[in-house]
Amino acid sequence: MAAVAEDKDAYRAGFERFVAAHAASDPAWLRERRTAAFARFVERGLPTPRDEAWRHTPVAPLTQGRFEPADPAAQPSADALAAVPREGFRGATLVLVNGRLSTELSSLPSDQPGVALGSLRGLLRREPGRAEPWLGRVADGRTGVFADLNTAFAEDGAVVIVAPGAILKEPIHVAHLSAGDGAPAVSYARTLVVAGRGSECRLVESFTSSGATASLTNAVTEVVVEDNAFVDRYKLQQEGASALHVATLAARLGRDARFADHSLSFGAALSRNDIDVRFDAAGGDCALDGLFVVDGRRVADTHSRIEHAQPHCSSRELYKGVIDGQARGVFNGLVVVRPGAQKTDAWQMNRNLLLSREALVHSTPQLEILADDVKCKHGSTTGQLDANALFYLRSRGIGEAEARGLLTWAFASDLVRKLEIEPLRRAVGRHLQARLPGIAALAEALP
Amino acid sequence: MLEIKNLHAKAGENDILRGLDLTVRAGEVHAIMGPNGSGKSTLAHVLAGRPGYTVTDGEVIYKGRDLLALAPEERAREGVFLAFQYPVEIAGVSNVYFLKAATNAIRKHRGLPELDALEFLALVKERAKVVELDDELVKRAVNEGFSGGEKKRNEIFQMAVLEPALAVLDETDSGLDIDALRIVAGGVNRLRGPERAMIVVTHYQRLLNYIVPDFVHVLVDGRIVRSGGKEMALELEERGYSWLEKEPAAAPAAGR
Numbered sequence: 001m002a003a004v005a006e007d008k009d010a011y012r013a014g015f016e017r018f019v020a021a022h023a024a025s026d027p028a029w030l031r032e033r034r035t036a037a038f039a040r041f042v043e044r045g046l047p048t049p050r051d052e053a054w055r056h057t058p059v060a061p062l063t064q065g066r067f068e069p070a071d072p073a074a075q076p077s078a079d080a081l082a083a084v085p086r087e088g089f090r091g092a093t094l095v096l097v098n099g100r101l102s103t104e105l106s107s108l109p110s111d112q113p114g115v116a117l118g119s120l121r122g123l124l125r126r127e128p129g130r131a132e133p134w135l136g137r138v139a140d141g142r143t144g145v146f147a148d149l150n151t152a153f154a155e156d157g158a159v160v161i162v163a164p165g166a167i168l169k170e171p172i173h174v175a176h177l178s179a180g181d182g183a184p185a186v187s188y189a190r191t192l193v194v195a196g197r198g199s200e201c202r203l204v205e206s207f208t209s210s211g212a213t214a215s216l217t218n219a220v221t222e223v224v225v226e227d228n229a230f231v232d233r234y235k236l237q238q239e240g241a242s243a244l245h246v247a248t249l250a251a252r253l254g255r256d257a258r259f260a261d262h263s264l265s266f267g268a269a270l271s272r273n274d275i276d277v278r279f280d281a282a283g284g285d286c287a288l289d290g291l292f293v294v295d296g297r298r299v300a301d302t303h304s305r306i307e308h309a310q311p312h313c314s315s316r317e318l319y320k321g322v323i324d325g326q327a328r329g330v331f332n333g334l335v336v337v338r339p340g341a342q343k344t345d346a347w348q349m350n351r352n353l354l355l356s357r358e359a360l361v362h363s364t365p366q367l368e369i370l371a372d373d374v375k376c377k378h379g380s381t382t383g384q385l386d387a388n389a390l391f392y393l394r395s396r397g398i399g400e401a402e403a404r405g406l407l408t409w410a411f412a413s414d415l416v417r418k419l420e421i422e423p424l425r426r427a428v429g430r431h432l433q434a435r436l437p438g439i440a441a442l443a444e445a446l447p
Numbered sequence: 448m449l450e451i452k453n454l455h456a457k458a459g460e461n462d463i464l465r466g467l468d469l470t471v472r473a474g475e476v477h478a479i480m481g482p483n484g485s486g487k488s489t490l491a492h493v494l495a496g497r498p499g500y501t502v503t504d505g506e507v508i509y510k511g512r513d514l515l516a517l518a519p520e521e522r523a524r525e526g527v528f529l530a531f532q533y534p535v536e537i538a539g540v541s542n543v544y545f546l547k548a549a550t551n552a553i554r555k556h557r558g559l560p561e562l563d564a565l566e567f568l569a570l571v572k573e574r575a576k577v578v579e580l581d582d583e584l585v586k587r588a589v590n591e592g593f594s595g596g597e598k599k600r601n602e603i604f605q606m607a608v609l610e611p612a613l614a615v616l617d618e619t620d621s622g623l624d625i626d627a628l629r630i631v632a633g634g635v636n637r638l639r640g641p642e643r644a645m646i647v648v649t650h651y652q653r654l655l656n657y658i659v660p661d662f663v664h665v666l667v668d669g670r671i672v673r674s675g676g677k678e679m680a681l682e683l684e685e686r687g688y689s690w691l692e693k694e695p696a697a698a699p700a701a702g703r
Binding site: 387398399402403407413 | 496519524529534537540548549552605609
């Protein structure tokens with residue numbers, strides 16, 4: 001317990017320094033929210049293996065490392081910059097280095113009708129009232145201790161505010177880049193998306209880190225989808241092999257609002273996604289899907305929670321995992337249907353493909369239904385490559401390694417096909433092509 | 448082309464083939480008939496190299512080489528093709544992509560240049576006609592959502608594209624209605640040629656009205672107990688197999 005107290009002391013000293021440095025620029029309401037979030041952290045502490053939500057995920061790398069705040073003024077190396085998947089994105093790209101927006105690296109078209117884009121810090125200085133209803137409230141105490149730490153410590157971030165009725169054609173790309181000198185450092189990546197009534201937007205958040213950096217990315221994305229609006233969010237996580245990645249996505253949906261999230265977790269030694277979706281009014285629709293591909297001794301963990309608090313809402317969830325080597329996958333999906341949330345239609349599925357004998361997966365789909373007129377289904381499958389299919393391909397002359405690559409690709413391909421942003425789909429294709437043998441022309445492999 | 452000598456094989460733990468001899472020359476079509484459990488499908492699978500089967504004795508010489516020493520993909524590249532009794536559905540991989548990967552693997556093995564997308568599509572279009580396979584099915588995921596007949600036609604279509612030297616057809620007729628059977632058999636007949644040999648495994652004599660074999664062999668308890676010409680199939684249809692099961696194994700007539 002002494003170690004835990006020590007951890008807290010380290011964070012407390014850090015928080016005192018942070019408060020002193022930002023006291024002048026933060027609005028009062030934000031200071032209060034930071035203090036409350038930090039107090040929740042102090043009360044709960046960092047997770048331990050005894051916490052139900054972390055039972056299957058080795059927390060030690062997250063809790064034992066001493067992570068100093070990453071330098072937001074760091075100059076990313078050329079390699080780190082090259083790793084950011086920018087090719088083909090024609091819309092606005094916001095680049096955040098260690099949590100801080102770099103205007104130099106970002107490309108912000110001068111005329112962006114219908115959307116306010118930029119630095120969270122800037123918005124807080126100029127028009128704090130636009131962030132006040134949401135920042136630190138969408139991701140509230142319920143979303144866990146890492147989100148609380150982010151709320152307490154995030155000094156900047158990306159903000160996307162879509163005007164009511166605006167339909168954005170080009171996807172907005174928020175690129176989070178961890179750049180360091182190799183020392184363990186934490187960056188707090190923060191994104192706030194508010195889609196006004198009847199608006200539509202697409203958002204890509206990418207996460208990359210420079211090579212050998214033992215970085216910790218603590219990311220929080222808050223999404224507000226107002227009545228009848230649509231937000232389609234994509235996340236591509238390709239951090240380095242020794243990086244740690246903990247991300248929280250919190251979304252709130254208004255009446256008849258639609259929200260979709262597509263999460264692709266390919267990098268990091270440990271990656272954890274906490275997703276929290278709430279229907280605040282009737283008629284909402286939410287579709288979550290995700291693909292993680294892990295090998296070596298890496299760990300990918302997705303915890304999702306969808307709360308049906310209102311009637312006539314529907315949710316769809318499909319998470320797929322490809323686990324090779326001694327890697328581990330964790331899925332925990334909770335769907336809560338509150339009393340009165342009648343006509344809820346919820347479907348949840350988790351499918352895992354184990355490519356080696358030592359690969360491991362923990363899958364826990366959960367339904368908690370407190371209404372009586374609902375349609376809810378969930379399921380989970382874990383298996384290996386189909387031996388019959390493998391032989392079928394080989395019997396046609398395709399080599400064993402290529403056949404395995406092709407079948408692995410086939411397992412993942414329905415999620416890749418769903419990616420409606422072409423440059424992203426190509427980036428994902430390139431990534432999988434590099435990791436799976438024999439997938440020469442992915443586009444052609446798609447039926 | 449193919450010489451099977453004293454082949455003994457197990458499927459899992461069970462002895463299935465117990466001393467099978469068969470010689471197939473280029474240009475010949477051999478029908479293998481026999482009751483359920485006699486080892487017909489085991490023979491087909493052993494020739495294609497399916498995992499789960501163990502050869503315990505005997506040998507298989509294909510084009511002068513030890514076929515059993517080759518991996519399944521190597522056999523395919525050397526010209527062996529198995530038309531599956533139960534073709535496998537592979538969601539997420541299109542028929543065209545799958546066949547192109549296979550074609551180019553085989554071409555590469557033979558020192559031929561790989562076909563580009565245009566050349567390959569032209570080939571596919573032409574060969575799809577052999578079994579009247581719809582363009583739309585060619586583009587769909589491998590066998591996914593295909594009817595039983597469409598799956599079998601897809602097997603023969605693949606054979607038409609891959610142009611094997613030795614084709615083994617494992618109960619390609621079972622479960623087909625008469626129209627589908629005609630199409631499948633028509634496709635097979637168009638692929639007959641002096642350089643190509645076929646082993647047609649079937650449970651029903653009916654297929655042999657459409658694919659007329661040069662030789663008919665009866666497999667009982669893992670051995671060929673009788674061989675003859677195409678007329679023997681009719682006799683089998685009339686009399687069944689039970690009279691053969693009681694007879695001692697006749698000396699197998701290999702080839703002619």
